[in-house]
Amino acid sequence: MTVWLVVCILAISTPLSVLLAFFMRSRLRAVRALLILLSAFVRGIPPLLLLFAAYFVLPVAGLVLTPVEAAVAALSLSIVFYFAECIRSGLAAISAGQHDAIRALGLPRGRALRRVLLPQLLPVALPPYVGYATEVVKGSALASVISVAEATGNAYQMIMATGKTLTILVVLGAVYATLDGILLGLQALLARRWKWALP
Amino acid sequence: MAVSAPVRAQGPASELDLPQPWPMRHLVTPGTLTVGITAKDPPLSFSHADGSLDGSRIVLFRKIGGDLGLPVKFVRLDWPAILPGLFAHRYDLACEGVEWTPDRLAAGGFLLSRPVAMTHLVILVRGKDGMVDWNGLSGRKLGGVRGETGFARARKALADAIPIVLPGRQEGLMALLNGQVDGFVVDLATARSLQEQSPDKTAFRILDPHLPPGPQGVCVNVSEPDLLQAVDILLTRYRVDGTLARINAQFGYADDIDDLTAIGY
């Protein structure tokens, strides 16, 4: 369940955050201001309270979510603006002249993205992005608060039932470490792939 | 609370004819009794390794559901989510046991049932310390679980102890054995269940601080006064016919059920 939660949250929040990052650099002042305000607001609220809001407050507005839906929605929302900030800082690393240069050279968009933008964007945006992604893994433990049977909740249940606190905690730690390890491994792989962009 | 008073005045409640099934008009899910619990509060509610629920309140809620002619659906939530869920009408009944306090009775937002048990406070101390009287804790570190009323009462009674707030029972026990607190306030049933779990039975001892016991009830959704009435009538019946004592005794509440008479119940 933990894996599933993490995959869902990352799959929803990653593309959304790219979109948000581009809008945050919009030429319209109002759009920028609105997004910065929204970003500050959402990031300012502890994720647990977003979870409560999704599960307990949305029904008042007529939208009843299951615990899993509420967890995915709230945890995605809580992380999406962090991702957006990472990508924004990556975009900031690309000087404006490059966009003009791409246009002047008449590079097709796809190729420009792959050959020019991504190699510059990824080294800057990737480390913090993966950092926050590992927090999604650990943050998914919150979902047990609203009765989603994820790893931490299950472990706690087993501790209560068996009393083998240490063993279970070690196993639980290993589960999270493995998931995070996969993410960090991906980061290392990508960093190697774009090695020529690294100092 | 007054609705069920006449019942008590009329002899054995167990002989009463009650509606079967009892029509409940405001249930969160019609035809089902939805109950919010933590399943992390042994011996009141806990889960076995296979995930099945057990505990004195679990048995009690199932009995209530059975007598109302309703299947019971338990929703497991962590404690911080229980009250917001009750206020957001996610379930009909909730909480393992709510000690009556002026603040809580005045809070609104939920209804409180008749008492289902009495809370007896005890203090756990390390076995090797040789402490025999809890007054020996004055000036020393007194641990308790965050937000528990018993802890607040003990702090008041022993004002010169240094309070240390801990997140839960297991942590409190660890802090006690580590020497980070010198005494740890819990209720008697919990103390027994902790001692049962502990591999070393002499690691800690139970002291009686002789504080007055407090009655505890369960929470009912504020929009369901008909359910509160039914629950109160059933609880009165269980109290009279010995069901409540039997359930509580099964989970280590053996010698405090009769304290309910102390509050005329």
Place this chain on the structure above:
Amino acid sequence: MGAAVTFDISIIALHSHALLLATWRTMLLFVATAAITTPLALAVALARQTGGRLLCALAATYVTVFRLIPVLVVLYFSFYGLPSLGVSLAPLPAALVGLVIASTAYMGEDLRGGLIAVPPGQWQAARALGLSYRQTVQRIIIPQAIPRMLPPYMSRLIVIVKSTAVAGIVSVDELTGASYDLISSTYHATEFLAASACLYLGINGVLALVQVLLERRFH
């Protein structure tokens, strides 16, 4: 269904002293954590980028390990685990140690992202001009890296504010712990959850404002 959710603002006013005291503790914990973490994180980031092979490997291991382990576990260990090794930390230092250890790993990565964005030629040029390592970092690299570091750095500070909530489990009476305390004793859940959300928003709002001002200054 649909009954009005009760919201009693007077209960917040009644307990405002406890709430503000807890907010103050949260802020202290945050400021202390941030003040210790920032230089450490910069050191870790520099070690990974410019240190020798051993230093780089050490820093990389540290960052990896403490990003793998949840803060909660670090904190748990520093408070409940260390006494069995003969080291007994008081709640506040235990919380601080746990938060700094974990935050340094994350922030180190955030700052490294900014360092990477500085073209390697800049390092070589500065050294060729005879600047010392310290001068290079202080005068050449950091000023160029700041605009890129700023957004992730400020984000990290906000994360730290929120992560101070875990200090509640080692019996520090910070904002989250104190609100749970008040909820349990008064059963006014909605009121205190809303109040704590607003107080966190207040702290983080100030940080967001600082971010906007700094970004304007460095662009």
